[in-house]
Amino acid sequence: MYNITAKTEAIRQAFPALQRAHNGYPVAYFDGPGGTQVPTMVTDAIVDYLLHHNANTHWAYPSSAETDAILDNARLVFADFLNCRPTEVVFGQNMTTLTFHLARSLGRQWQQGDEIIVTDLDHHANIDPWRDLANEHGFVIRSARFDTRTGQLNLDHLEHLVSKRTRLIAIGGASNALGTINDLQTVINLASRSNALSFVDAVHYAPHVLCDTKALECDFLTCSPYKFYGPHAGVLYGRKTLLQNLNVPRLAPAGSTAPERLETGTLSHEAIAGSAGAVNFLASLTPIEPRRAALKATYQKLHERGQHLTTRLWEGLHSIPDVMCYGPPPSDARTPTVSFTIRGLTSEEACRKLSDYGLFLSHGDFYASTVVSRLGVEGLIRAGVACYTTEEEIDRLLIAVRQISK
Template sequence: MTAFPIDDVRAQFPALAAKGAEGAPIYLDGPGGTQICAPALAAMVRHLEAGTANSGGAFRTSVETDAMSEAAHAAMADLLGGSPDEIAFGPNMTTLTFAVSRAVSRDWREGDELVVTRLDHDANVTPWLMVAQDRGMTVRWIDLDPETGLLRIDALPEILGPRTRLVAVGGASNAIGTLNDVEAIVRIVRAHCDALVFVDAVQSVPHVVTDVRALGCDLLVCSPYKFFGPHQGVLWGRDELLERIQAYKVRPASIHPSARRFETGTPSFEGQAAVLGTIDYLETLGARFAPDDATRRERLRAAMLGCHAYEDALGERLLAGLGTIDGLKLWGPPTVRGRVPTFGVTIAGHDPHALSEALAAHDIFAWAGNFYAVEAIARLGLAESGGLLRLGLCHYNTVDEVDRVVDVLTRIVRSASAR
């Protein structure tokens, strides 16, 4: 198997070259937003420097902008396993989810039902709670097992019914890393009702192969700034479903035969250009693992498989190190199996925010709190104690960084205990 080219990968991220008081900073904040790769930056600048324009004009800059936008939609389709007409860009996942929630719920009525989970980021909960409030609908919950960090999907058949209109689930938890079995959830839904399945894949797309056809869902959203690109949101929707959804748009743009009916107003074309650069980066990485005659989709798949294997190795090393720290508790799956490399921990007697600040003093960047996963943190019983310290790995982290994190965190805990 081809060794993972970590040195070449890191060379593609300008932010990793920065120097702090103790050397290069360690970025463990990826679940909140990764660093952007150089090809994305170059593509954004190139688009702006060459002359940008709005869409639909006969002049050069508009024609070139339209061509770039088409290419960006096609590139995202290859990453997710869909088709270009099924892709829409937006400012972020949350905005797209609110827009979709309003559009798909036009015909829902009092007494209809929605299903959400106790594990999701609130961006995949509150939009649906607000729909339920507006329509007089009943909200049902897929519970979270605090001991395992897994959704209780065994109870899902009892939650579903003839008036269930939509089930909203996450691909992976942004707080504790649990990787949900979306395919199994979709199968259960299809067997028991005629509801739509909406997937928040913001945390899963950066770490695992995404194939919307295999998942079987109806709608999926993700965020390029969580997978080495710019601040954008992306919506994928099944084409036959999109044909019958009326999006909220101004009248001249209200009729569109594709997902782009959800692109309200003038989009960030420079953001789309940067997304195209991000996919180029991932494709180039995947070419190291794929056959010479592989398609772009196959190279992207190879890239994600390579990243996943490398991140698993880093995660195993981190978990081994964390296991030596007195009082540390890992929340969620106990190994790298069934999770993405996002590790939510608590340490007895230590406030998570204080730990985050102490790590920051050593140029180790990690978040603490609830990360908008308010239902999950509450279900874990951590809402009153400051939530979690979150350590998030991705494919540009290194073994040396993992060892340094464990060493620094160990010293922080021992120093505090000695006072």
């Protein structure tokens, strides 16, 4: 077990990927917003499942019963993670696939001319499933603007878009391009006052803010464990009554009760076992009971460390001529994800050069292409702070950015 109050070094021991070197430099992974590294607790859960319990579900022999138990346990783990009931946890391939599936189901109960609100600040996984649905059924899409200077969503504009025909507001918890944390409560309350459903894309939010579906009172929320130390998988929370009554595309012989009725085909049992392992890894960083309390304490500690490292990175980048940072300053509500550009280099050129120093950063639009086009830049260089990021790695990044920007 790793205690968060112990040095980051102890946490780092859990991640074999951190032993990697490139060009003689230890690799510093700043690519967490695209997908974090994985601790051995997660790979152990995956290997244990595949080597000792591998089977399909609901049959009358031990490894099948063990598979059922592993999936049931994973729902309990995610119920703690999202603060919901185990029967409100749907597993799937990734957030995008789950969102397309949910959108298709919701579309069956709406009428031509009904309206869906999305935002310009979102990843396209929370825009295009709704846009596609609208094109198919004759629904109307309205998109809330954001302020390119502050990186903040324009909530007045969003409110202005709501009408009697609004059926759903799709909102991101946090921007994967700019790090902005949105005022979810205000938007969810607005949806509920307007008799519209609320759908939260928490893919970039869940790694940094502990989701609380009870407090938020949202109708749907999605996250992706591979962004918080787990394997590639997706998780959808849905309010029980909604999940039970949705007209979902499903096979006639498949389970008809929620949440299984939303799960198509055979799931990646190993990824679900590993996803539960990721939540348990986060909980293990603060060894207290119950699991939700441990998660709360871990998130608080990681938030404090993240704030410190983000401020150091933000201020360091600001002191380098020809570097421009985007999104809210560290004093505002934000994730520890900092995007910037370097004059004279494309984002890809910059990231290629940085990788020569063992610094792994992502570039481009990260599928938040509306954000990047509104900013009027070719692409962004994105540095994400994770639980294994050190002050020394931040300093190495700042030195390298200064070097390549000369």
